[in-house]
Amino acid sequence: WISVTNTIWWQDFPRAVLVDFASLFPKKDDEIHRDSKCDFAAQLAGFMASLVIDIPSLAHWITQLTKYDFGSATGHLVASVPGVHLNRTSVLAESFRPSSFLGSVLASVVGLSHLFRTVADSNGAGLKALAAVLGKSCKNAHGRFEIVLRRNHNVPADENAVSVFVPKSDQTSEGDYVQLGFLPRNVAKWVSPLWDAGFLAFSGYVYPKEALSAVSGENSQKVQLILNVSEGPHFRDMSKMMQSEQIAAFCSLIASIQRHYGLWRLREVLNQYRWPESLESEIVYGASSIGSVSSKFLAAFSAAAGKKSLQHFDSEESDPEWGCWNAREELKNPSVKIIFPTIERVKNAYNGIMPSRRILCFSERTWQRLKTLNVLHDAIPHPHERVGHPMHTKVVRRCFWSRRDAPSIGWVYCGSHNFSAAAWGRQISNPFGTKADGPHKGDPSMNSGLHICNYELGIIFTFPPTENNDCHKAKSTKLGDIVLPFVVPAPKYESQDRPATKLAMREVMTELAEREGEKQAEEEMMEEIIEEEEEIEEINCVGEEKEEEKAYAEILWSQVDSSQNS
Numbered sequence: 001w002i003s004v005t006n007t008i009w010w011q012d013f014p015r016a017v018l019v020d021f022a023s024l025f026p027k028k029d030d031e032i033h034r035d036s037k038c039d040f041a042a043q044l045a046g047f048m049a050s051l052v053i054d055i056p057s058l059a060h061w062i063t064q065l066t067k068y069d070f071g072s073a074t075g076h077l078v079a080s081v082p083g084v085h086l087n088r089t090s091v092l093a094e095s096f097r098p099s100s101f102l103g104s105v106l107a108s109v110v111g112l113s114h115l116f117r118t119v120a121d122s123n124g125a126g127l128k129a130l131a132a133v134l135g136k137s138c139k140n141a142h143g144r145f146e147i148v149l150r151r152n153h154n155v156p157a158d159e160n161a162v163s164v165f166v167p168k169s170d171q172t173s174e175g176d177y178v179q180l181g182f183l184p185r186n187v188a189k190w191v192s193p194l195w196d197a198g199f200l201a202f203s204g205y206v207y208p209k210e211a212l213s214a215v216s217g218e219n220s221q222k223v224q225l226i227l228n229v230s231e232g233p234h235f236r237d238m239s240k241m242m243q244s245e246q247i248a249a250f251c252s253l254i255a256s257i258q259r260h261y262g263l264w265r266l267r268e269v270l271n272q273y274r275w276p277e278s279l280e281s282e283i284v285y286g287a288s289s290i291g292s293v294s295s296k297f298l299a300a301f302s303a304a305a306g307k308k309s310l311q312h313f314d315s316e317e318s319d320p321e322w323g324c325w326n327a328r329e330e331l332k333n334p335s336v337k338i339i340f341p342t343i344e345r346v347k348n349a350y351n352g353i354m355p356s357r358r359i360l361c362f363s364e365r366t367w368q369r370l371k372t373l374n375v376l377h378d379a380i381p382h383p384h385e386r387v388g389h390p391m392h393t394k395v396v397r398r399c400f401w402s403r404r405d406a407p408s409i410g411w412v413y414c415g416s417h418n419f420s421a422a423a424w425g426r427q428i429s430n431p432f433g434t435k436a437d438g439p440h441k442g443d444p445s446m447n448s449g450l451h452i453c454n455y456e457l458g459i460i461f462t463f464p465p466t467e468n469n470d471c472h473k474a475k476s477t478k479l480g481d482i483v484l485p486f487v488v489p490a491p492k493y494e495s496q497d498r499p500a501t502k503l504a505m506r507e508v509m510t511e512l513a514e515r516e517g518e519k520q521a522e523e524e525m526m527e528e529i530i531e532e533e534e535e536i537e538e539i540n541c542v543g544e545e546k547e548e549e550k551a552y553a554e555i556l557w558s559q560v561d562s563s564q565n566s
Helices: 008-012 029-034 040-052 060-067 125-134 185-196 208-215 235-241 244-256 262-270 295-304 327-332 343-347 364-373 502-516 519-526 547-565
Strands: 076-080 083-086 101-109 145-151 162-167 177-182 200-206 223-231 281-287 336-339 394-400 409-415 426-428 449-452 456-463
Touching (some): 040 076, 040 244, 060 244, 076 262, 101 185, 125 177, 145 185, 162 185, 162 200, 177 547, 185 244, 200 208, 208 223, 262 295, 262 449, 262 456, 295 327, 295 336, 343 502, 364 502
Antiparallel strands (some): 076 456, 083 449, 394 409, 409 456, 426 449
């Protein structure tokens, strides 16, 4: 352990026989269910790329991952990355080869208003023509319209410029297209180097209603473009041909590709197994920081963790709400036991309250909300030698109580996620204001968003029933073999117990200062950070087109127009 470094793949995983860039992309549903551990490299790459996306000199760390074999990973990575992550499904053209598909990026189109809000289109003829085009049969069953991308090699303003077109009909000839606008500069910056080198190919879709609203001036929201990424002719030669500019572009792509984070990733991992929901189970969450937790967040976390409402098991599975665990269910039957130390335990620690002041975080308002739910349990460190010392841990365990002679069934998470919506994400319902069409019509999860505030990373070890656990036959570790850092079952709070909130610890410091008359204690008390309720502010998920994006598009339009007229 003296020589341990932070490059975890060097320590735990062997060199790969073949370099595989496809391993860094999210897996399709059928691939995930075939091989539950095949996405370890993809999850690690996505998290790392989000950290170094603005540092091109570190982009090579992403490509280094392709040199290692993560096939022996026995856990699932669960990451959180700040931002609003949107749940928009990928749609492939009929002529598209699914085997070459790598993933999707949620981008946008800039410059749509140029052609349709000018003197040249004062009578609205151009807008009517576009509406006719977007309403034709090119729209697929999902309500999306396929677009065509073209490189603009002779535009001085940006050597990476990419134009966005829509075909006038299903069978179009060369030149029979209408240009909508361009890819944003920050997207074109990484699309073009990878496209020009033949490493990757790009196609995409827009929503006709969004495009028409933007060009007609009904709203100033960005027009979302779902950019599909697939293997190019030289994809298999990337490791031999890549230059520094393309490595930086590849890192940006990996950071931008749509994947599941936070609660959605937790759900994705656990949905790979058939858990015995009919059995009694418990979820315990021990964390040194408890955020702005409400019954709604508790229900969202429990639902992601696989909790279902038994009373709905007889309803129709086609119902989107079938078996869903919600805030109403959570209030009636709380499902998560929160492990957090009482103020008495913190006050009686070996070194007093001081070591806990910067480690523990729990607002008084959250305590008042949770008080009536009776979900708080005292955090007694384990093993016994740790009693009297504060714990800075974030551990979750769900255990199903099976028959006595059967191995324990469940899973354990360990990582950096505090128990908060800031870490795991807060679901935003339909931020686009659009309705899902086609096969997903009526599904409330479609077109939803997850707002995450923090960078977090952890790992889940699963112990499912043996009948769907073929990939773990060689694993000897059992759920009961994993020792938690706190005593379980943890004692439930008594009526007089109170968690070590910031306010409670500040009151203890005040009492000590008055009792002992120590100036130092009083000064340290005054340094205490003012307790604030964790708030996740409302944000505009879709966003308006920025002024610099409009200016960029106008310059491109002028140069494209002049090149066509010359």
